[in-house]
Amino acid sequence: MxxxxxxxxxxxxxxxxxxxxxxxxxxPAKTTKPVRPxxxxxxxxxxxxxxxxxxxxxxxxxxxxxxxxxHLEVKEVTxxxxxxxxxxxxxxxxxxxxxxxxxxxxxDVEFHLNNAPDSKLPHNIDLHAVTGPxxxxxxxxxxxxxxxxxxxxxxNPGLYVYHCATAPVGMHVANGMYGLILVExxxxxxxxxxxxxxxxxxxxxxxxxxxxxxxxxxxxxxxxERPAYVVFNGAVGSLVGDKALTAxxxxxxxxxxxxxxxxxxxxxxxIGEIFDNVYQEGGxxxxxxxxxxxxxxxGGSAIVEFKTDxxxxxxxxxxxxxxxxxxxxxxxxxxxxxxxxxxxxxxEVDAIYLGSAAEAGSDSEKKVAVLKAQxxxxxxxxxxxxxxxREIQVEKGKSVYMQTCFVCHQPTGLGVPGQIPPLAExxxxxxxxxxAIRAVVIGRTGETVVNxxxxxxxxxxxxxxxxxxxxxxxxxxxxSWGNAGDAVSAADVAKIRAEAAAPAATAAPAPGKFE
Amino acid sequence: xSAPRQKIRLIVLALLTGAAVQAAEPxxxxxxxxxxxxLFRSQTDLKEEPVKSFRLDAxxxxxxxxxxxxxxxxxxxxxxxxxxxxDDNYLKHWASDLDPGTxxxxxxxxxxxxxxxxxxxxxxxxxRLPTLAEWEWAAAASPxxxxxxxxxxxxxxxFRWYSTxxxxxxxxxxxxxxxxxxxxxxxxxxxEWVSDFNSATVTGDARGDTGLDRQLFCGAGAIGARDPxxxxxxxxxxxxxxxxxxxxxxNLGFRCAKDL
Numbered sequence: 001m002x003x004x005x006x007x008x009x010x011x012x013x014x015x016x017x018x019x020x021x022x023x024x025x026x027x028p029a030k031t032t033k034p035v036r037p038x039x040x041x042x043x044x045x046x047x048x049x050x051x052x053x054x055x056x057x058x059x060x061x062x063x064x065x066x067x068x069x070x071h072l073e074v075k076e077v078t079x080x081x082x083x084x085x086x087x088x089x090x091x092x093x094x095x096x097x098x099x100x101x102x103x104x105x106x107x108d109v110e111f112h113l114n115n116a117p118d119s120k121l122p123h124n125i126d127l128h129a130v131t132g133p134x135x136x137x138x139x140x141x142x143x144x145x146x147x148x149x150x151x152x153x154x155x156n157p158g159l160y161v162y163h164c165a166t167a168p169v170g171m172h173v174a175n176g177m178y179g180l181i182l183v184e185x186x187x188x189x190x191x192x193x194x195x196x197x198x199x200x201x202x203x204x205x206x207x208x209x210x211x212x213x214x215x216x217x218x219x220x221x222x223x224x225e226r227p228a229y230v231v232f233n234g235a236v237g238s239l240v241g242d243k244a245l246t247a248x249x250x251x252x253x254x255x256x257x258x259x260x261x262x263x264x265x266x267x268x269x270x271i272g273e274i275f276d277n278v279y280q281e282g283g284x285x286x287x288x289x290x291x292x293x294x295x296x297x298x299g300g301s302a303i304v305e306f307k308t309d310x311x312x313x314x315x316x317x318x319x320x321x322x323x324x325x326x327x328x329x330x331x332x333x334x335x336x337x338x339x340x341x342x343x344x345x346x347x348e349v350d351a352i353y354l355g356s357a358a359e360a361g362s363d364s365e366k367k368v369a370v371l372k373a374q375x376x377x378x379x380x381x382x383x384x385x386x387x388x389x390r391e392i393q394v395e396k397g398k399s400v401y402m403q404t405c406f407v408c409h410q411p412t413g414l415g416v417p418g419q420i421p422p423l424a425e426x427x428x429x430x431x432x433x434x435x436a437i438r439a440v441v442i443g444r445t446g447e448t449v450v451n452x453x454x455x456x457x458x459x460x461x462x463x464x465x466x467x468x469x470x471x472x473x474x475x476x477x478x479x480s481w482g483n484a485g486d487a488v489s490a491a492d493v494a495k496i497r498a499e500a501a502a503p504a505a506t507a508a509p510a511p512g513k514f515e
Numbered sequence: 516x517s518a519p520r521q522k523i524r525l526i527v528l529a530l531l532t533g534a535a536v537q538a539a540e541p542x543x544x545x546x547x548x549x550x551x552x553x554l555f556r557s558q559t560d561l562k563e564e565p566v567k568s569f570r571l572d573a574x575x576x577x578x579x580x581x582x583x584x585x586x587x588x589x590x591x592x593x594x595x596x597x598x599x600x601x602d603d604n605y606l607k608h609w610a611s612d613l614d615p616g617t618x619x620x621x622x623x624x625x626x627x628x629x630x631x632x633x634x635x636x637x638x639x640x641x642x643r644l645p646t647l648a649e650w651e652w653a654a655a656a657s658p659x660x661x662x663x664x665x666x667x668x669x670x671x672x673x674f675r676w677y678s679t680x681x682x683x684x685x686x687x688x689x690x691x692x693x694x695x696x697x698x699x700x701x702x703x704x705x706x707e708w709v710s711d712f713n714s715a716t717v718t719g720d721a722r723g724d725t726g727l728d729r730q731l732f733c734g735a736g737a738i739g740a741r742d743p744x745x746x747x748x749x750x751x752x753x754x755x756x757x758x759x760x761x762x763x764x765x766n767l768g769f770r771c772a773k774d775l
Binding site: 120141175 | 746
């Protein structure tokens with residue numbers, strides 16, 4: 001009832017007396033709650049701005065306490081955990097981590113927890129920013145299709161985790177029910193150029209990392225603390241490629257980093273950066289400068305700040321490195337701008353170093369080489385195996401295609417009419433095997449005639465692909481969507497690459513590393 | 516055909532054919548004596564609670580059965596029901612008072628019903644709601660064992676259902692296998708009301724003024740729990756204790772029980 005009343009009287013700085021009399025006039029219809037006194041410090045009222053990671057709501061400008069209304073919806077959703085891997089996440093706001101909430105110390109928060117009507121289970125919320133039993137959990141236990149409200153006063157500033165605390169709590173958290181709430185201190189945090197929201201958490205799927213399909217939660221793995229996935233922001237690759245965090249050289253960056261757990265402690269590190277300031281464990285004082293890695297406990301947080309000095313891609317990791325390398329715990333910060341060679345030179349010398357090892361050409365090495373050659377000719381001579389080799393190439397080429405080529409040529413090879421030539425049923429592709437290789441290795445400009453239609457677009461060179469990858473992807477496209485062509489070998493590709501590397505071999509865009 | 520009339524006819528039939536008296540309730544299964552071990556208990560609660568033999572509906576109550584009930588009891592029709600007995604979503608998936616419509620097939624379990632409505636239905640049938648102890652004892656049975664707690668495949672299937680979102684269209688009743696007692700769908704279809712659904716939260720414990728409900732939260736949820744690894748039981752207790760008697764939920768139905 002309070003909510004309706006305050007919505008209609010949304011004026012800022014409303015007198016406390018008026019508020020209380022209006023509240024009494026509109027008596028509660030359904031439940032009788034103990035009367036909560038009006039907070040005399042509150043000068044205004046607003047709806048909290050909630051954001052999804054990696055975004056952070058804007059800093060709070062006001063210099064006084066306010067009544068802040070938060071509406072957070074619990075949703076159970078099935079989404080991507082990794083490429084080809086889906087998981088049923090339980091979420092605050094539809095994503096993992098949950099929506100970022102930003103308030104100010106002294107604020108009076110009216111919190112509404114809404115459990116979606118199609119939820120399977122009841123849920124609640126324990127905000128570590130709350131002083132009171134269960135951090136709100138006892139007051140927000142909510143059946144599917146119902147809504148709970150409670151209020152609290154933000155007594156302590158800091159960066160706090162919130163999470164679902166319904167039994168079995170570990171499972172609710174392991175399914176993604178966590179997020180961050182920032183309680184700004186008086187005067188706020190010092191201004192920076194960028195603020196980002198990063199939260200680590202681990203997932204206990206029945207199958208190992210990378211096994212495709214909808215993966216169920218595995219209780220035994222969770223109890224044993226053996227996750228298949230450790231990720232930032234709810235999925236493998238959520239901060240990678242075009243979803244990377246960004247900044248310009250010379251800008252200041254603040255990361256609000258949380259760790260939902262439920263089990264692991266994070267050794268948070270940004271490769272190639274040094275944290276100028278760390279607010280350890282999400283507290284309000286900068287208690288350390290010049291930090292390489294900072295520990296973030298499960299159910300805890302940290303704020304790190306740094307100034308970017310040089311351009312490049314800086315990788316966010318949990319420096320417990322098997323989590324980064326084998327379980328998905330990687331993110332990226334892409335910094336653009338002019339290089340500063342004094343700070344970082346780049347590679348200055350690239351020479352061969354022989355060390356003390358024996359030179360190539362020992363007897364056993366020669367023997368191995370002979371055996372390998374024998375094996376290769378055997379394979380080539382056996383038509384059954386040779387056919388299989390093409391099958392393997394097609395299969396491998398498909399994954400290269402789906403990572404690199406499909407964006408322009410489309411997943412089914414149809415291209416874009418008038419702009420991107422089709423690969424499906426393409427006479428050009430079958431007739432001009434070497435030109436096809438050339439297009440990938442050195443790019444292609446000018447006119448290309450495919451099935452009687454002329455295309456004038458430019459294809460960028462994809463020379464960073466290995467000879468094997470190019471051979472495989474061309475074998476794939478030459479044997480898909482109505483095409484039937486012979487396999488392209490890595491040797492074919494190497495030949496074209498060598499030809500392209502020769503000076504003045506072609507007028508096409510210069511070969512080299514593409515990026 | 517109303518349920519009592521059907522019952523009388525069947526009793527006559529049973530007498531005529533000399534069949535056992537058990538056949539008098541063709542849609543009910545007999546669940547024999549057993550021991551229920553509560554997931555939560557205080558120091559003063561019994562460690563084990565005996566359950567006397569009883570009868571339990573073999574399947575949850577369906578839309579078709581519930582339609583018979585509201586026909587015979589107009590005060591439980593959607594537009595007439597008293598609001599203290601149900602929340603605003605009572606039978607919300609039905610087309611109208613006496614027409615379940617296309618969103619509620621006759622053989623699907625009825626959902627969006629409050630505890631009060633379930634209790635009234637049971638009384639109208641001359642039955643009652645099962646107690647929490649009875650329900651848990653009957654539901655502990657796997658297809659082959661009265662105590663399915665050691666049947667790993669059975670436990671895994673239960674757990675899978677608990678952690679999967681509800682389907683958009685609920686399956687019909689009796690889509691699951693029959694358990695040791697001949698009861699179906701105790702797991703895998705809908706949550707079910709029991710007569711004392713809120714007993715886990717109203718039982719005090721030995722730690723003074725801390726209510727037991729709080730112990731269902733966070734790590735404290737494991738205090739007083741018999742088996743902290745029994746996640747399905749936690750989820751059932753959690754679900755039940757989130758309810759109030761007037762609540763209705765999209766995946767919450769019920770079935771009836773009866774003394775022998």
